[in-house]
Amino acid sequence: MDKIIEILERMHPEVDFNTCNTLIDDKIIDSFDIVTLISELSEEFDVTIPVEEIVPENFNSARAIHALIERLLEDE
Amino acid sequence: MLFTSYEFIMFAAILFVLYYLVPKKFQWMLLLLASYVFYSFAGIRYIAYILATTLSTWLASRMIGKLKDTQAEYLERNKETLSREEKKAYKERTKKRQRLWLVLCMVFNFGILAVLKYSGFVLQNVKSVFNVLSVKNNIPILRFALPLGISFYTFQTMGYIIDVYRDKYPYEKNVFKLALFISFFPQLIQGPISRFDDLKKTLFDEHSFDLKAISFGFQRILWGFFKKLVIADRLLPAVNTIVRNPEEYQGVFVLVGMFFYAIQLYADFTGGIDIAIGVAEIFGVRLTENFERPYFSKSITEYWRRWHITLGTWFREYMFFPISVSKSMLNLSKKCRKLFGDAIGKRIPVYIATIVVWFTTGIWHGAAWNFVVWGLLNCLVILVSQECIPLYQRFHNRFNVQHTFWYRLFQVARTFWLMSFLRTLDCYRDVPTTFRMYASVFTKWNYGKLFGGELLKLGLTVSDYIVLVLAVLLVLYVSLKSRSASFREQLAAKPFAVRYLSYFVLIVSILVFGAYGVGYDASQFIYSQF
Numbered sequence A: 001m002d003k004i005i006e007i008l009e010r011m012h013p014e015v016d017f018n019t020c021n022t023l024i025d026d027k028i029i030d031s032f033d034i035v036t037l038i039s040e041l042s043e044e045f046d047v048t049i050p051v052e053e054i055v056p057e058n059f060n061s062a063r064a065i066h067a068l069i070e071r072l073l074e075d076e
Numbered sequence B: 001m002l003f004t005s006y007e008f009i010m011f012a013a014i015l016f017v018l019y020y021l022v023p024k025k026f027q028w029m030l031l032l033l034a035s036y037v038f039y040s041f042a043g044i045r046y047i048a049y050i051l052a053t054t055l056s057t058w059l060a061s062r063m064i065g066k067l068k069d070t071q072a073e074y075l076e077r078n079k080e081t082l083s084r085e086e087k088k089a090y091k092e093r094t095k096k097r098q099r100l101w102l103v104l105c106m107v108f109n110f111g112i113l114a115v116l117k118y119s120g121f122v123l124q125n126v127k128s129v130f131n132v133l134s135v136k137n138n139i140p141i142l143r144f145a146l147p148l149g150i151s152f153y154t155f156q157t158m159g160y161i162i163d164v165y166r167d168k169y170p171y172e173k174n175v176f177k178l179a180l181f182i183s184f185f186p187q188l189i190q191g192p193i194s195r196f197d198d199l200k201k202t203l204f205d206e207h208s209f210d211l212k213a214i215s216f217g218f219q220r221i222l223w224g225f226f227k228k229l230v231i232a233d234r235l236l237p238a239v240n241t242i243v244r245n246p247e248e249y250q251g252v253f254v255l256v257g258m259f260f261y262a263i264q265l266y267a268d269f270t271g272g273i274d275i276a277i278g279v280a281e282i283f284g285v286r287l288t289e290n291f292e293r294p295y296f297s298k299s300i301t302e303y304w305r306r307w308h309i310t311l312g313t314w315f316r317e318y319m320f321f322p323i324s325v326s327k328s329m330l331n332l333s334k335k336c337r338k339l340f341g342d343a344i345g346k347r348i349p350v351y352i353a354t355i356v357v358w359f360t361t362g363i364w365h366g367a368a369w370n371f372v373v374w375g376l377l378n379c380l381v382i383l384v385s386q387e388c389i390p391l392y393q394r395f396h397n398r399f400n401v402q403h404t405f406w407y408r409l410f411q412v413a414r415t416f417w418l419m420s421f422l423r424t425l426d427c428y429r430d431v432p433t434t435f436r437m438y439a440s441v442f443t444k445w446n447y448g449k450l451f452g453g454e455l456l457k458l459g460l461t462v463s464d465y466i467v468l469v470l471a472v473l474l475v476l477y478v479s480l481k482s483r484s485a486s487f488r489e490q491l492a493a494k495p496f497a498v499r500y501l502s503y504f505v506l507i508v509s510i511l512v513f514g515a516y517g518v519g520y521d522a523s524q525f526i527y528s529q530f
Helices: A002-011 A031-045 A062-075 B006-019 B024-041 B044-077 B084-132 B150-165 B175-183 B196-203 B211-244 B252-282 B300-306 B309-324 B327-340 B348-365 B369-398 B405-426 B431-443 B447-451 B462-481 B487-492 B496-513
Strands: none
Touching: A002 A031, A002 A062, A031 A062, A031 B309, A031 B327, A031 B348, B006 B024, B006 B252, B024 B044, B024 B175, B044 B084, B044 B150, B044 B175, B084 B150, B150 B175, B150 B196, B150 B309, B175 B196, B211 B252, B211 B462, B211 B487, B211 B496, B252 B405, B252 B431, B252 B447, B252 B462, B300 B309, B300 B369, B300 B405, B309 B348, B327 B348, B348 B369, B369 B405, B369 B431, B405 B431, B462 B487, B462 B496, B487 B496
8 A cells, every 4th residue: 555655656746645535536647647556556566457447446545545555465 | 409509408308208208117218219219310321330439348248248257156156165365366367257258348449449530640650751752652541430329438438348347337137228228328429437336326227207406407508599699609710710710810910819719619618518407317317427617727747637527537548547547557556666767667557657648638639630649748848847846845935935826826827828829730730830829829929909999800799799798707706716616506595586587698699699690600619520
C-alpha cells in the first residue's frame, strides 16, 4: 500500500492519497496518469494489469488499486 | 430522412401513436421495424451492410459467449481435480479461441468500413505518388456511396463485441434485440455511440405512457430544432461564402468564418443530438449524453472530455488503453527507460497511443488529408499542453490567479479560439489553402473592413444577425443555467403559465425564424456525413 501511495504521490504531490477515494470520478488522475501508473505498478509488483481492469472502481483510490494488485497477484 | 424534414416528423408521429397502442411486449419489435424502415429511406441496398454487421457480430459474440459458458461449466465440474496450472492453461486456451472470434469479427466489420470509406482515398494517394514519380499506372479512382451512419454503428457494434470479450456483460442471445441496438434509428445518423449495457436498460423494456418523460422528450426535440434551424442553418450561407472564396475572404474574415463555424457546428451537432435524445425519450429510451458545455472548457484535454463524449470514450477504452498498456508497449517503455532515461521511457506508451488515437480520430471524421492533419494537430496541442503542465503549475504558484474569473475567462477564450483554428481544417478545400488562410490572419490587416458593411455581403441580413445574436444568447443562458441542475427540471418547477409560454415562444421561434426560405430543403447535419 505504501509503495502504491509513493508512486501516486510522485505523480500528484498535492493529493492526499490516504483519504481520497474519487481519483477517477473527480478527474484527479487522467488517462495519461493511468498509463504511467500501470507501467510503474507492473514493474514494481511484477504483475500484468489487463486492459479490462481499467475501470473507475479499480482506480478510484489507493486502497482500490491495492486490492486490484492483490487480486491479480493471487490469480497469477 | 433528415431529422428536420417533414417526412421524419410524420414518421416519428405515426410511430409514436403506434408505440403506445401496441401491446407493450411488442414495443421494442416495433422500434426495430421502424429503424429498418427509417434506414431503407436512405437506400434499400444499404440494408445489406448493416445486416452483415449485425449477423457477423451476433455470431461472433455468441461463439465468444458459448466459449465462456463452456469454460465456466468445465471449471465448475472439475474444480476438485484440476490443479491451479491446469486451470490456468485451460483458461488461456479458451481465451485464445475467443480472441480469434473477436479478431475475425473486427477485421470483417472494420474491413467493410475501410473499403467503403478509405479505399478511394488510399488509391488516389498511391496514384498521386506514382504520377509524381512518372510511373505509368492504371489505378482506378474508386468512390463508394457510404451506407447511412456506418462509422457510428460500426464503432458502436465493435464496442459491444469487445465488451463481451472482456466479460463486461453477457452476450445478447436474441439476434433481433442486437439488431435493434445496432440500428436504433435516433442514434443511427450521428450518435451518440451507445454502450450495450447502458442502452439495454431502457431499449427492450416495456414502456407506459409517461407524460413527464414524453413532454421532456418533446422539449428536447424542440430545443434541437431551434439550434439546428434557427442558428446552424442560418449561419450556413455565411460560412460557405467565406470558406468557398478563400481568395476574396482573408485576414479578419478567416476569423469571422472560424467564429461562425464554431457556432454553426455546435448548434448543428448538439441540436442533432438533442433531437436524437429527445426522440428516444418519447419512446422511453435513454441515450447517453454526448456534450457537457464544451465551449466552457479551460483546456483542450478538457474540451475533448466534453465534446462528442461517446466517441472520446470509445477511443479511450478500445484504442488508447489497449495500445498504451499492452505488454509490448510496456516492454518498449522499459527498454527506452534504460536507453534514454526515465523521463523519455515513461512517455513512450502515452505518446505512441495518443498519436495512433488522434490519427484514427482524424480519418474517422473523413477520408481526406484535412482530417488527418486536423487529428494530428489536436494530438500535437494535447501533448505540448501535457509537457507544459509543470510550467503552468509554476506560473500558478507564482501568480495566484487560476481561481479568478478573468483568468478562467482567458482560459476558456484561449481554448475556444485554439479549437476554432484547428476546426477550420473541416472547412477549406485542402490543407495548403487552410494554412494560407491561417497565415492571412496574421499578415492581412483588413480589420477595418469589419465595420464597412462587408458582413452584410456574406449572405446574412441585419435581421439575420439580430435573430442569431438573440438565439445564441438564449443558448448561452440555458448552458449557464444547466451548470447547477437540469434546465428542463428547473423549467418544470416554474408556474404553468411560464412553462407553456416558453414552449409557445420556442415553437413560434422555430416556425418564424427557422432558416427555411423559398424552396427550403433541409440541409444535412454535418456529423451525418462522417
